[in-house]
Amino acid sequence: MQNFDDIRFYDDEEVNPALQQYVKHPMVKALLQFTFPDLEYDEIRTILADCYSIKDFQSKVIYYSVEKVLEKTSEGLSDRGFDKLDQDESYFYISNHRDILLDTSLLNYTLYNHDLVMTASAIGDNLVQKPFLAALAKLNRNFLVLRNQSPREMLKSSMRLSEYTRELLEDSRSIWMAQREGRTKDGNDVTQQGVLKMIGMAKGDLDLLDYLAKIKIVPVSISYEFDPTDMLKMPEVLAKRMQEEYKKSANEDFNSIMQGAMGQKGRIRLNAGDVITSEDLDYIREQNLSVNDQLQAVSKLIDKAIHKNYKLWPSNYIACDLLRNEERFTDKYTEKEKRQFDRRVSRRVDIKNPLALNSYLLMYANPVINKLGLNEG
Structure with a gap:
């Protein structure tokens, strides 16, 4: 993976040195003390010293961080559909996107509980500008989607990102990606055609639909009874409806991360839809559509699954x-x-x-x- 150094997550041998580098950072220390409130900090450091892989860190630390968030800010997490998946297979999970960090954290928590392969997860580089956030992202198997580029740069980075996801899948690693760039602010979960176009760039000699079937897409519906960031989303929603330009404040994403983690959510449900197979795509293939129309049809197929499986509160x-x-x-x-x-x-x-x-x-x-x-x- 030497060609992907600017977007990849840590290799296992990089995990322990990164943990030792950031163990004293105030925000990392706060996360660890939140996760293990009954332990002295020297005891917590002993746990970190024994983490030599991303799996170690996720299973010994982050799993309990998510558990603590659920305990303090929700009325419980339930799931459906994951028991139909094969524990030895890797999948490409595409879900609706409501919370910057929790969506993928809750998915991996659920996958771990079902003994399924956990994901490498896409995250915008704009969300990890602070060094400690970048380190935490790489420690959680997040890879970067580069934002704010020229059209030419965007095309080049999209191709590399697509190739990276293909290599991960071929290495038996599951992947999570949101159905759209940025969170859904108005509750209307719709898959952006561009997401699928980027994924399909690495199809090589395969037909596009054959490649999308090969990677085993699983649509996932993530449903929060209450969105703790609903009011933080309102200024952007109102600006869009009034056709005004919206500019984020300096700490807006970080505030959303913190409020999303610590705000009250009520009940939470993750529902996994059926794997999208070649048979599911046959009716699209039979219509002799253009590539763009094929992508649009697959997007609608994913939307249908997400809407159908969305738990309504x-x-x-x-x-x-x-x-x-x-x-x-x-x-x-x-x-x-x-x-x-x-x-x-x-x-x-x-x-x-x-x-x-x-x-x-x-x-x-x-x-x-x-x-x-x-x-x-």
Whole structure:
């Protein structure tokens, strides 16, 4: 993998030196003390000293970090569909994307619980500008997607990224990638065609659809009962709806990472869809479509799986009823749950501002609307 030094994660022999370098960093120290609150720091350092691979670090440290986050900020994580996957196979997981770090952390936590191959995961280089964040990313088997490039540079880096993912898969490593660049802010989870185009660049002599079948894509639906970063997403959502340019503040991504980790989430569900096989793609192949139209058709196939398997919570049904001024889903929630959601809305949004109220409700209602679309389409 010597050609990928600027985007790759750590080799195992680099893990222990990196841990020793950053063990005293205040943010790393805070993470470790959060993870092991009952241990003295010298005892924690002993655990780190015994980590000589990414698997060591993930299983001895990060697994318990995620467990602690779930314990303190959620009402539990459940999953469906992962028991259908082969423990000896690698897969290309493509999921909706709501939280910068938790989405992939929860997926790997779930894969570990099912004795499945954990993933190498894509992360934008804009999110790891701080050296300690870059180190933590590489320690968690994150590889970098280079942002803010010229069109020519972007094409070149996309090709290298695609080749890197192919090498990882050939080395029996599973991969996670979000269905789109950046998180979904409005709750409408849609796969960007460009993501699949980048993945397919390394197909070599294979037909595009044959390659996409070969890598065993698994659509994953990640559903949080409450999004702890919903209010942080609102300025960008409103700017987009008003067709205004939106510029991130200096620490916006870091604040989203912290709020996503420590904010209350309610219940969480990860649902794995069926592996997309060559047979699933045959109907696309038979239509003699252009490459772009093939990519669009595969994107819709992934969307359908994500929308179908998305776990809807009372918050989603309540938001949909409020948005449409209906009582269609009253059998899906209680009066107490509705009062609690009403309070949440009033604390976060100026309810006298129709655009703000509508935008906030859409964050929670869009997954219901998308699932209804499957039945009505």
